[in-house]
Amino acid sequence: MPTVTTGAADDLFASSSRDSSAGTEASVASMPPLAVRMRPRSLDEFRGQSDVLRPGSPLRRLIEGHAGAAGPLSAIIWGPPGTGKTTLAHLVANTAGRRFVELSAVTAGVKDVRAVMEAAARERDMYDRQTVLFLDEIHRFTKAQQDALLPGVENRLVVLVAATTENPSFSVIAPLLSRSMLITLGLLSDDELDDVLACALAEERGMAGVFTLEPDARAHVIRMAGGDARRALTSLEAAAGVALDGRPAGHPGGADEEQIPITLAAVEQAVAHAAVRYDRAGDQHYDVASALIKSMRGSDVDASLHYLARMLEAGEDPRFIARRVVIAASEDIGMADPTALQTAVAAMHAVAQIGMPEARIILAQAVVHNATAPKSNASYLGINEAIADIRAGRGGPVPAHLRGSGYAGANRLGHGQGYSYPHDDVAGVVAQQYLPDDLLNAADYYRPTDRGFEQTLSTRWAWLRALIRGRGTG
Numbered sequence: 001m002p003t004v005t006t007g008a009a010d011d012l013f014a015s016s017s018r019d020s021s022a023g024t025e026a027s028v029a030s031m032p033p034l035a036v037r038m039r040p041r042s043l044d045e046f047r048g049q050s051d052v053l054r055p056g057s058p059l060r061r062l063i064e065g066h067a068g069a070a071g072p073l074s075a076i077i078w079g080p081p082g083t084g085k086t087t088l089a090h091l092v093a094n095t096a097g098r099r100f101v102e103l104s105a106v107t108a109g110v111k112d113v114r115a116v117m118e119a120a121a122r123e124r125d126m127y128d129r130q131t132v133l134f135l136d137e138i139h140r141f142t143k144a145q146q147d148a149l150l151p152g153v154e155n156r157l158v159v160l161v162a163a164t165t166e167n168p169s170f171s172v173i174a175p176l177l178s179r180s181m182l183i184t185l186g187l188l189s190d191d192e193l194d195d196v197l198a199c200a201l202a203e204e205r206g207m208a209g210v211f212t213l214e215p216d217a218r219a220h221v222i223r224m225a226g227g228d229a230r231r232a233l234t235s236l237e238a239a240a241g242v243a244l245d246g247r248p249a250g251h252p253g254g255a256d257e258e259q260i261p262i263t264l265a266a267v268e269q270a271v272a273h274a275a276v277r278y279d280r281a282g283d284q285h286y287d288v289a290s291a292l293i294k295s296m297r298g299s300d301v302d303a304s305l306h307y308l309a310r311m312l313e314a315g316e317d318p319r320f321i322a323r324r325v326v327i328a329a330s331e332d333i334g335m336a337d338p339t340a341l342q343t344a345v346a347a348m349h350a351v352a353q354i355g356m357p358e359a360r361i362i363l364a365q366a367v368v369h370n371a372t373a374p375k376s377n378a379s380y381l382g383i384n385e386a387i388a389d390i391r392a393g394r395g396g397p398v399p400a401h402l403r404g405s406g407y408a409g410a411n412r413l414g415h416g417q418g419y420s421y422p423h424d425d426v427a428g429v430v431a432q433q434y435l436p437d438d439l440l441n442a443a444d445y446y447r448p449t450d451r452g453f454e455q456t457l458s459t460r461w462a463w464l465r466a467l468i469r470g471r472g473t474g
Contacts, residue, residue, distance in 0.1 A: 033233075033234070033237065034200060034206060034207070034233045034234070034236065034237040035229075035230045035233040035234055035237075037205045037206060038196070038199065038200050038203070038205065038206050038233055039086075039087050039090070040084075040087050040091070041094075042091070043060070043063060043064075043091065045199075046084065046087065046088075046091070047084075047188060047192045047193075047195050047196050047229065048083065048084060048185075048186075048188040048189070048192045048229070049083070049084055049088075049185050049186070051186075052183050052184070052185065058073065058075075058181050058183075059075065059088070059181070059183050062075060062092055062159070062181075063088070063091045063092050073159075073179075073180065073181050074153050074156075074158075074159055074160035074161065074162075074179060074180040074181070075092070075159075075160070075161050075162070075180055075181045075182075075183055076138070076160075076162045076163075076164065076168050076172060076176075076177065076180045076181070076182050076183065077089070077161065077162065077163050077164070077183045077185060078163075078164050078165075078166075078167065078168050078182065078183070078184050078185065079163075079165070079184060079185025079186065080165060080185070080186075080187055080227065080228065081165060081228055081230065081231075082188075082225070082227070082228030082229045082230035082231050082232075083185040083186065083187060083188060083227070083228070083229070084185060084229070085136075085163035085185065086134070086136065086163065088161070088183075089102075089132065089134035089161040089163065090134075092132050092159065092161050093132035093134070098129065098130045098131065098132045098159065099120075099123050099129050099130070099131045099132065100131075100132050100134065101116050101119070101120075101131055101132070101133050101134070101158075102133075102134045102136070103116065103133065103134070103135050103136070104135075104136045104137060105135060105136065105137040105138050105139070105140040105141045105145070106136075106137055106140055108135075109145065110144065110145055110148045113145070113148045113149060113152075114148065116131070116133055116152075116158065117151070117152045117157060117158065119131070120133070120152065120157050120158045121157060124157065130158075130159060131157070131158045131159070132158065132159045132161060133152075133158040133159070133160050133161070134161045134162075134163070135149075135160065135161070135162045135163070136162075136163050137163065137164060137165070138162035138163065138164050138168075138171070138172060139164045139165070139166040139168075139171035139172065143173055146172065146173045146176055147173065147175075149176060150175055150176060150179070153176065153179050153180065154179060160180065162180070168182060186227075187226065187227025187228070188225075188227045188228070188229055189227070190222050192229075193221075193222045193225055193227070193229060193232050194218070194222060196229045196232060196233065197213060197218060197221065197222070197232060197233075197236060200233055200236060201213060201236075207236075207240065209259065210240075210259065210260060211240050211243065211259060211260050211261070211262050212259045212260070212261050212262065213236065213239075213261075213262045214261055214262060214263050214264065216264045217239065217262050217263055217264040217266065217267045220264055220267050220268070221235050221236055221239070221267055223314065223315050224267075224271060224315075226315055235267065235270060235271050236262070238270035238271065239262045239266045239267040239269075239270040239271070240260075240262055240266075241270065242262075242266040242267075242269050242270045243260050243261065243262045243263070243266045244260065288307055288310055288311055288314075289307075289311065289320075289321075289324055291303075291307045292304060292307035292308060292311065292321075292324065292367070293324060293327075293328050293332075295307055295371065296325075296328050296332065296367060296370040296371045297328065297332045297375065299371055299372065299375065300371065301367075301368055301371040301372060304367045304368070304370070304371040305364060305367060305368070308321065308360075308363060308364060308367050309360075312356070312360050312363070318351045318355070318356055318359045318360070318363060319348070319351055319352055321351075321363055322344075322347055322348040322351045322352075322363060322366070323348065325344045325347060325348070325363065325366045325367060325370060326341070326344040326345055326347075326348050328344070328370050329341040329343070329344035329345075329366075329369075329370055330379060330380070331377060331380045332370070332375055332376075332377060332380075333370060333373045333374070333375055333376065334376045334377065334378055334379040334380065334454070335376060335378065335379060335448065335452075335453060335454045335457055336373065336374040336375055336376035336449060336451045336452035336453060336454040337373040337374055337452050337453060338453060339369075340369050340370055340373045343365065343366050343369045344366045344369070344370065346366075347362045347363060347365065347366035350362045351363060373452065374451040374452030374453075374454070375449075375451060375452075376448070376449045376451055376452065376454045378446055378447055378448050378449055378454065379446070381445075381447070382445035382446040382447070383445070385445045386443075386445050389439065389443070394438055394439060394442075395436045395438065395439055396436040396437050396438045396439075397436060398436065399433050399434070399436065399437075400414050400415060400416075400417065400418070401416060401417060401418040401419040401420075401432075401433075402416075402419065402434065403415035403416060404416070405417075419432075420432050427467075429464060429467055429468065430467075430468075431467060431468060431469070431470040432468060434468065440469075446461065448461055
């Protein structure tokens with residue numbers, strides 16, 4: 001196992017430095033954050049986004065310096081935070097030896113854009129060097145500000161690499177979109193985040209082997225990162241500072257020591273977020289989902305919200321939760337409150353469109369509706385009993401008067417003859433056989449409860465059933 005000195009560990013983190021000398025303080029204070037130090041310097045170091053970086057892809061060709069007949073295209077990179085947008089922009093500039101200029105749409109304006117274009121023209125004319133303009137958060141630029149980019153992009157005076165976390169179809173003007181490649185990045189997988197952490201722990205520009213990250217702590221960092229490499233590295237750096245602060249008092253400085261372990265407790269303290277005991281691929285996934293459903297069925301709103309929060313904080317896919325809520329709205333509530341299904345379905349669609357963190361509010365509304373609604377599983381039991389009869393071979397031929405009569409020869413076969421059209425009756429209901437003969441007096445699938453709206457349905461269904469079966473009009 002590698003050995004490290006206490007001084008080396010302290011020099012990595014300003015908050016944990018024990019050296020009061022001016023030189024050490026200045027050195028630590030000037031050290032960039034871990035996420036900056038670990039920014040990939042080449043495609044070989046980059047993690048994730050294998051689809052858009054496959055050999056021969058437009059983005060890879062742009063990074064490698066290949067150009068078409070008219071020169072390289074500009075690119076708009078769309079993706080969540082911490083997925084590599086800024087890094088890819090640096091690679092576009094650095095790999096091909098281009099000049100790199102970075103602007104943020106939060107602070108830059110049209111004047112700044114024009115200054116970049118003028119400098120790019122000088123670079124091209126005097127040094128035959130192309131300029132890469134990285135514009136972060138382009139969605140914050142107004143239409144007029146985006147218009148200012150068009151001449152430089154159109155004439156390929158600059159290679160624009162614009163980053164956005166919002167859908168470019170709604171936030172970037174069409175002329176700029178049509179002149180650029182649109183590259184969509186996805187969240188990093190758990191394995192890719194694990195690689196990012198491993199490199200940060202081992203490499204000299206990172207933590208230089210000073211620390212080890214215990215398995216449960218590693219899993220928590222990855223889960224909390226949610227596919228965001230920057231968040232994972234920031235959490236790791238903060239947890240390492242906590243681990244240093246937690247060393248025993250009087251620890252000998254300067255002597256060789258074993259690697260410093262970063263524990264789950266250190267990570268929880270660093271990110272002020274307790275680890276949720278939840279395995280998205282194991283028993284906890286099913287146990288907590290089951291607890292949510294049973295809590296809604298049992299009408300305990302507090303318990304329902306607890307398990308919802310537990311799933312969300314563990315990184316469960318909100319779309320999975322929404323589907324469970326929709327199922328519960330029919331299985332456990334049904335016609336006792338028909339609006340519960342409407343709320344659940346609306347929530348499912350809204351969650352898919354909006355995503356986290358706002359999706360938690362929508363899911364909470366649907367869960368509260370389910371939990372507080374009157375309960376009935378009559379529809380659930382009814383379809384199960386009907387299916388059981390079918391599987392048991394019950395259910396003879398469809399009565400002739402119900403069969404389709406819209407094709408040649410149907411009348412000759414007697415199909416549709418004798419059918420009574422309910423709308424011709426003043427009540428909109430007629431006495432008529434609908435069930436097959438063998439189920440006419442046996443089927444009793446739907447048995448409404450006296451809870452909620454189903455209490456009204458119970459009275460109406462009894463009246464309808466008697467009238468349809470010809471047992472009186474009530």
